[in-house]
Amino acid sequence: MSPSSVATRARSKVRTGDTPEPSRSKAGPARRRRTDGRRWAPLGFLAPFGTLFAVTFVAPICYALYESLYKLHRSGLGLAPPSEVFTGLSNYTDALGDHAFTASIVRVVLIGLVQVPLMLGLALVLALLLDARRTPFKRFFRLGFFLPYAIPGVIGGLMWSFLYQPDVSPIADALGRIGLHVDFTSDGMLPWSVGNMLTWGWTGYNMIVIHSALKAIPGEFTEAAELDGCTGWRLAWHIKIPMVRPALVMTTVFSIIGMAQLYNEPVIMKAVAPNLAGDWTPIMAAQNEVAANNYHAAATRSVILALVIFVLSFGFMRFVNKRGGAQ
């Protein structure tokens, strides 16, 4: 029984009572108890979430913060168990002084600057095409574009790494026949190759999100615009795109977060591109420290990465909100 139905029945009882005096004295404490129950009920419903949130989200973050302020101290060869010593921000100066780590952050930001707009632009165009009235085979295209997202990222990564591997790549082979010698695993090509894997995997997903937003636009808007002679790309530009702005903002924020957490694709690529460094992305760098049994350094790198994600995604939100307010 939901708390509101209890309350309604209590109220109706009071209302139907012929003799208010005794009824009030009886109902008084009962009502108070029910009101108390009503006040606590939402907390009860929130408890499962709150517990999980605290255990799986707040606690790990606090623990990472705590770990990042300590270092291991050993004596001599370290054959005796090491001790943990508070060292303040010294782990942070170490991490920021590690040029491979800072380079990995700059790398994912640069890849993101190119890949995210390209992918979302493509997703938006595809979504608009799907939304246009005269597009044939809509269901087929919608499923086709979405399919890469349904393939597990690791499988997609393996597939692409075979397509990139210089000695077995059919793409490189075909390009070689027309005189273009491309090595998708060379240092210069790696960011583009990984960016392509991401675009392939995620465009369909973003397209579906934007397409759903397009479908939610009330018919009167587009109809009115069309009556005024606004059709085709002009309709898309002036009516549809402004209406799906929230969806675009959301997909961008997701993409920024996803980009900063880049891991699967480069790790799989590494099998065919040995020149791809083991700390190519910030998460790979943090993971390396875990493997090296240096949890303090790993925690520090994770905290820095979380801060970078926070700044980038909130920075983007503030930026678009300001622009939105000016309109």
Add this chain to the structure above:
Amino acid sequence: MKSRPFRAATLAMALTSLTAFAAACGSDGSAEQASGPVTVEFWGWAPGYEKSVELFNAAHPGIKVTYSKISPGSKGGYTKMLNAVKAGNAPCLGSVGFETLPTFAAAGALQDATEAAAPYAKEYAPWAFAQSGVSGRTFGLPVDIAPMALIYRKDLFTKYGIAAAPRTWDEYAADAAIIHAADPNAYIGYFGNDAYNFAGLAWQAGAKWFGTSGDKWTVNLNDPATKKVTAFWQDLIDRKLVKTVPSFDTALYKGMGEGTILSDVNAVWDTPILADSVKQTSGNWAVAPMPVWDAAAPATGNAGGSPNAVLKGCKHVKEAVEFAHWFGTDQASVSNLIKETGIYPAALSGLENPALHQPDPFYGGQTIFDVFKESAGRVDTGFRWGPVMTKTSGVLGDGLGKAGAGGLGLDAALAETQAQTVAEMKTQGMEIG
């Protein structure tokens, strides 16, 4: 409107961390020991270990070994062991590679077993026993070793006019030039990115990457012996006389199957992998001794192998060591390990095991273990591993890959490995002399 993406983002993140949490909780604690015989808990992952444990338990009523199969060391097994030591519920024994044992030692995760192990020292290859400890202290007993040799396409060597496999590295370089001149698509071998294979090459040349002097570690990843090796391979890479491909990659086996990559300098455990990867060339391969630097004083290298190490907190060190010794030396156990696990025994008696005297049809009916036995006897005894090998091998592997791709010199790669190894040791609070 503006809060919606964030709620979704928070939910997504919460779900992600929830999955991670569930995964972390999937591992269970240690089994409780019963009264009666002494219980020794043992963690490993190689196939066939279980069978040897059963054999031991059947023959030793006073000691009961309980074996748990965990993930392979580099795939999370080592992390699990280190965490168990930290939590105080580690097993008595763990399978720990030679290269990783000093890392465990420097993390304070190993229990001193010097006294219990000392009587058995003479029964193992001397370097293998030495690498089962650090700075004169012993922490376990070896199970297997991995001497290196030259695995080559005998038919194609003959086709290109090379009658005998190269005995020295000078001959190897000369043959490399002959083969590549005869067929521009063919290479004598390849330069891969496997850090431990390269370590084997440096080991052979007499490198002393790590050591201890008193209470401090010494680190010399770019010592003169290593420089000799880097100069040799840099020259072959620059003259394009060796193919540069990732180790154990599809491209490597494609080349070996097609006959464009003619040989591999690798450890004994690579022989079945190769046989499996290029089945179509069965019968055309042979194994020759690893090319040496000095034919008058031939030394070889090793790439792999592992002891069973006693982990911190073990209450029955003596029994654990007794089991470890039996595991690696008993004829029934070693025969099982050779057959099921595919090990090459570290025990001197194990080298005589009849299972190692079978001719192999993939290698043209050659008794290949004879070559490895000779190699095992010539492994340089002075090489030691360092205390942050995950980091060292990671940076070295990256450097080798970059050097193969032409982006970085091998010398620079080793210098970078040296610098990053020292830096990592310092952040972990170790003293370097």
